[in-house]
Amino acid sequence: MKKLFTTLVAAAVCLLFCAGAVQAKEAAVPVKIGCLFDLQGPAGHIGTPSKLVAEMLAERLNKAGGINGRPIQLVMGDTESNPGKAVIEAKRLVENEQVDAIIGPTRTDSGMAIINYIEKMGIPTVGCIGGTPVVVPVRKWMFKSPQKSVTAVERICQYLQKKAIKKIAVITATDKFGQEGEEALKALTGKYGITIVAQEKFEVSDVDMTVQLTKIKSTDAQALVCWTIGPPGSLVAKNVKQLGFTIPLIQCHGLPDPKYLELAGDAAEGNIMPATKLMVASQLPDSDPQKKLLLEYTNLYENVGKIGKITTHGGYAWDALMLVTDAMKKAGTDKEKVRDAIEKTKGYVGVSGIYNMTPEDHCGLGVDSMVMITVKGGKFTLLE
Amino acid sequence: MFPDQILQFLLSGLTIGSIYALIALGFTIIYNTTGIINFAQGEFVMLGGMFMVGCTRLLHLPLPVGMLVTIMAVMLVGALIERLAIKPARNKSIVTLIIITIGVSIALKAAVAFFSKDSFTYPPFPGPEHVSIGNASLPGQSLWIMGTAGCIMAALWLFFHFTIRGKAMRACAINREAANIVGIDVEKMSLLSFGLSALIGAIAGIVVTPTTQMAWYRGTELGMKGFCAVILGGLGSSPGAVIGGLLLGLLETFGNYLFSGYRDAIAFSIFLLVIFIRPQGILRRK
Numbered sequence: 001m002k003k004l005f006t007t008l009v010a011a012a013v014c015l016l017f018c019a020g021a022v023q024a025k026e027a028a029v030p031v032k033i034g035c036l037f038d039l040q041g042p043a044g045h046i047g048t049p050s051k052l053v054a055e056m057l058a059e060r061l062n063k064a065g066g067i068n069g070r071p072i073q074l075v076m077g078d079t080e081s082n083p084g085k086a087v088i089e090a091k092r093l094v095e096n097e098q099v100d101a102i103i104g105p106t107r108t109d110s111g112m113a114i115i116n117y118i119e120k121m122g123i124p125t126v127g128c129i130g131g132t133p134v135v136v137p138v139r140k141w142m143f144k145s146p147q148k149s150v151t152a153v154e155r156i157c158q159y160l161q162k163k164a165i166k167k168i169a170v171i172t173a174t175d176k177f178g179q180e181g182e183e184a185l186k187a188l189t190g191k192y193g194i195t196i197v198a199q200e201k202f203e204v205s206d207v208d209m210t211v212q213l214t215k216i217k218s219t220d221a222q223a224l225v226c227w228t229i230g231p232p233g234s235l236v237a238k239n240v241k242q243l244g245f246t247i248p249l250i251q252c253h254g255l256p257d258p259k260y261l262e263l264a265g266d267a268a269e270g271n272i273m274p275a276t277k278l279m280v281a282s283q284l285p286d287s288d289p290q291k292k293l294l295l296e297y298t299n300l301y302e303n304v305g306k307i308g309k310i311t312t313h314g315g316y317a318w319d320a321l322m323l324v325t326d327a328m329k330k331a332g333t334d335k336e337k338v339r340d341a342i343e344k345t346k347g348y349v350g351v352s353g354i355y356n357m358t359p360e361d362h363c364g365l366g367v368d369s370m371v372m373i374t375v376k377g378g379k380f381t382l383l384e
Numbered sequence: 385m386f387p388d389q390i391l392q393f394l395l396s397g398l399t400i401g402s403i404y405a406l407i408a409l410g411f412t413i414i415y416n417t418t419g420i421i422n423f424a425q426g427e428f429v430m431l432g433g434m435f436m437v438g439c440t441r442l443l444h445l446p447l448p449v450g451m452l453v454t455i456m457a458v459m460l461v462g463a464l465i466e467r468l469a470i471k472p473a474r475n476k477s478i479v480t481l482i483i484i485t486i487g488v489s490i491a492l493k494a495a496v497a498f499f500s501k502d503s504f505t506y507p508p509f510p511g512p513e514h515v516s517i518g519n520a521s522l523p524g525q526s527l528w529i530m531g532t533a534g535c536i537m538a539a540l541w542l543f544f545h546f547t548i549r550g551k552a553m554r555a556c557a558i559n560r561e562a563a564n565i566v567g568i569d570v571e572k573m574s575l576l577s578f579g580l581s582a583l584i585g586a587i588a589g590i591v592v593t594p595t596t597q598m599a600w601y602r603g604t605e606l607g608m609k610g611f612c613a614v615i616l617g618g619l620g621s622s623p624g625a626v627i628g629g630l631l632l633g634l635l636e637t638f639g640n641y642l643f644s645g646y647r648d649a650i651a652f653s654i655f656l657l658v659i660f661i662r663p664q665g666i667l668r669r670k
């Protein structure tokens with residue numbers, strides 16, 4: 001009798017433990033989201049703030065209850081500015097970590113490198129990739145949060161048309177990003193009645209562009225459009241000032257951040273560029289639907305997270321994570337359903353713009369998500 | 385090509401060329417004294433720029449003090465490299481030593497990238513912002529770059545021809561064993577050559593950063609260009625290094641007029657051409 005009693009008690013205790021364990025497990029199963037960011041290498045300055053922003057946002061979302069009660073767990077993968085490493089990390093995240101979705105990577109070449117794998121495995125992925133080719137042509141599983149290059153080019157063309165500028169000179173970097181800008185400019189300017197009268201190139205490692213710019217100066221171009229990201233952009237600005245150009249310099253949407261102002265110094269004065277509204281958040285009219293979020297994001301970035309001075313790059317990680325988690329809140333974690341939910345995103349007010357995804361457009365940001373800004377007195381100023 | 389454009393290209397080319405010449409001189413000094421091609425030479429330039437960024441932007445030191453601190457720091461790095469990486473392997477083959485310098489270069493880059501992966505610059509040195517010569521225009525800093533390069537070249541010439549140390553280093557270059565036999569401390573000369581190369585690299589980095597900016601990865605590119613200049617001028621020849629550097633700067637610049645966007649391709653094509661056609665360089669007889 002005593003033996004039976006002991007057995008029963010033991011069984012009951014076991015049962016309790018098991019039930020407890022099951023219950024605890026149910027509550028604690030986190031939603032795993034893989035993050036592919038370049039923490040090392042030349043794009044390290046883009047990947048590092050992206051990671052910090054994603055972590056900050058995940059913590060915030062978790063405090064607010066996570067995804068329908070399940071916490072968000074970010075799994076980092078360092079792509080080291082290296083497409084090969086991006087593929088290895090993507091495989092690790094999917095096969096070892098069993099992530100439910102991926103955000104990133106940050107570079108176009110890394111994005112192109114993982115795209116086939118992502119498509120084969122069927123992982124909903126929102127890249128923080130500037131380049132257009134990851135979403136044109138549209139892939140089933142791949143989305144991206146930054147504007148496409150063509151969107152920025154179109155914004156510039158609208159501006160030029162408004163200023164009645166018909167002839168432009170173009171100087172582009174020879175890397176993927178520069179080539180893409182060059183192609184988009186060639187393809188779109190005709191539509192707006194603009195002709196390219198001079199076209200020059202430089203390597204991203206160049207430290208002196210005076211040769212190309214001297215050639216441009218002798219043409220009758222009314223504006224100069226430069227397409228590159230990072231330090232060479234500020235070198236172009238400096239050389240333009242040195243050679244005493246009288247026509248405006250228009251930079252691409254990859255440059256408006258405090259680093260550009262720091263590197264170009266006086267030479268940045270009067271430069272015009274398309275940008276997301278983030279850089280000029282406080283100058284937006286109060287009626288702007290993004291203003292509140294942008295000011296809040298800037299505060300979180302600079303004062304709460306102390307990540308540094310605000311840049312556009314971190315915002316793409318914010319939007320990518322929001323797009324994924326919003327979709328998961330609606331659709332759970334079934335990959336197919338998450339993908340469909342991301343594709344159905346309508347009117348999400350993000351840092352980089354208001355997203356309206358469609359089956360044909362896996363970026364969801366239009367020309368109206370960009371403003372034209374200029375540098376006045378060492379600060380970005382809203383132009384239109 | 386209009387005459388005023390030619391002048392512009394000439395000035396741009398000479399500015400960049402004098403940087404290459406300084407880096408090439410750094411290669412030459414170490415090669416002559418030790419037989420090693422130091423692939424960390426470009427890293428000295430990068431360190432010069434980056435330390436100077438730290439001195440001016442973080443510590444807010446006045447320009448001359450900042451320069452002095454930077455030069456001392458980079459020379460110390462140069463000396464440490466020689467003592468910790470080169471000397472222990474001194475009796476290994478030259479190829480081993482050259483590979484060690486590649487390792488040192490990677491380590492230095494990683495060390496700087498650890499602190500910051502960004503590009504930096506600081507304001508140009510005192511002087512006019514831009515200088516116009518005819519229709520050509522160049523930044524005032526270019527005068528500093530060319531002037532400094534000229535001064536260093538003159539100082540080196542005096543050092544190698546009129547001081548006992550300099551003469552001893554030249555003796556090592558001519559015949560290391562014989563120099564040892566007549567009582568020249570070859571090991572000390574090796575240390576001196578690394579210190580001197582680091583000094584030149586640091587100065588090059590300091591003067592060039594206001595126009596070109598500096599980041600952890602920039603040294604390698606500059607080092608490769610300096611190496612091209614060395615090959616162009618003839619390995620081991622100091623006047624060759626200077627002429628090779630200036631010539632490479634000019635060829636790149638004028639080449640860029642014809643094929644815009646191919647600056648590096650032009651430099652390395654010249655490098656290959658020289659290797660195939662005249663491996664002893666333009667200044668050396670066979």
